[in-house]
Amino acid sequence: MAEQTFYIDEDVGQDEHSQQGTESSPYKSLSFAVLQHGDSHKFLTRKSTTGEVAEGAVESSRLDWKPAAKAALKKAKNYAAQQQKKAAREQELVAQRSKEEADRKKIFDEAKKIVIEEDMSLPKAVKIKLDETDPKKVTLGNGTDVKGTRVRVFGRVHRERRQKDIMFITLRDGYGFMQVIFSGGLSKTYDALTLTRETSMEICGELREVPAGAHAPNSRELHADYFRIVGKAAGGDDAITNRVSRDTEHATLLDLRHLTLRGETASKVLIVRDAVEFAFNQVYKELRMRKVSPPALVQTQVEGGATLFKFRYYSEEAFLTQSSQLYLETCLPSMGDVYCIEKSFRAEKSLTRRHLAEYSHVEAELDFITFDDLLDHLEHVICRVLEVVMDDPTIAQHVKELNPEFKMPERPFMRMKYSDAIDWLVEHHIENEGMEPHKFGDDIAEAAERRMTDIINRPIFLTHFPAEIKAFYMQKDKDDPRVTESVDCLMPGVGEIVGGSMRMYDLDELMAAFKREEIDPATYYWYTDQRKYGTSPHGGYGLGLERFLAWLCKQHTVRDCCLYPRYFGRCAP
């Protein structure tokens, strides 16, 4: 190409393809000019035509076109070479990407042609849940064992991975996990190639023991001969793994609780919860206690006005129940010892890891007992519930995985009077909320209580709290009227999981207590009548199910121990 002359005006030139590089349409930089036209031309440059003229300089000097300096030309050449290389690389990448796209499309087009149909000449598949054991021996509904039976399973993709033409899928159905193998045509289908986590599917095949040295749930794997997608799960940015993961913030996990629940930890805790609730029912039945269901909408308070949720009940004021205790007490004369597992509601205004606004309350009430009877009963119920729960191998395994250090509590539980706890706190330099040494009459705050429980590191029955810091209905200790026959059960890691007491059963004493607390006894007529029509020494307790679980499953907060937690600032989803 013949040598041309290009103009570079560093002031008013423009590095645009619309420029021609002529004197009247100059470029701005030498690099741009060389990049456009190569270096075998003549390049004339000039600096500012508009700026101030340096003192002493001749006005015309800045208007003169001068040949580009050698060094500047060399720099521009290097720059141009670099840019050309970069452009070539980008082009290569685009070509590679479109080839990959085409290859993928080809694979997908081929894959779409593969149609999987169930081979009806194979033995009929028996529907099983994923935890049903013994690969070679499937028990049919009629109790007969069938060897080598084909099985049909339903579940969702928990994990998946591909090794060349073999796909390994971990299927989950809430009862267990199963490793499934897709080989041959199955792994080449469009559905298999685009399989996303949480996709729900039906799979048939033969269950075989895993090869020696390999690991899979229940040491078996399903060699699939047929599968069908029931519902595809979102992929890409919307894939479940992009929405909830180990690193997701706790608040987001709670916003996405419906997805978090699909994770192993959340589901294990809730499965343990189901077992614990069932065990309470079993143990109470063993003790011949009757289950009742008191109302949630009430007009009386039990645990102080500060945490009452108030609402308009038609034209009256009413509350969500704080505790079913008072109602349980009214059942004793005709039903014997009773219990309930109901929701309690507390308008707690602080955010702590052990307070919910709505929680499951296991409450019991026992008639004609002493305070010692109450403590013995409580210890028995807690230990027996744990025994029943841990007798189930699946639940025991879940607890072991959630809380590897879990040990059955030693009996008898440590029994410690409140006054001794105050001395213990003073000796251990654990201060009260006013940053002073604890003194008799202080409400032992959550932090101090937890520190004490963690140091002692075993269940504690903390008893005989002063009357002023406890509820109005608690029976006074006849040997020390300053204190009540009350108990909190404290567990390491959580603190208080149970609150209970003997109940004031003398009518006059109870009426005086109402007066002292400035509670109008009129709305409590049904409760005070209890003392009017054949009173009795009785007592009971309430156990927070979520706190019990937080302790058993070693969860940092009770919020992770219920399905959809409600607490200060959260009433959704």
Ligand code: 4AD
């Ligand atoms: O100590 P509390 O307030 O006792 C009562 O309600 C009694 N009327 C129960 C009875 O004797 N029937 O509560 C009992 C237990 C506590 O030990 C704790 O485990 C749980 O209920 N609890 C809570 N759990 C979660 N969130 C809250 N806001 C709770 N408040 C109490």
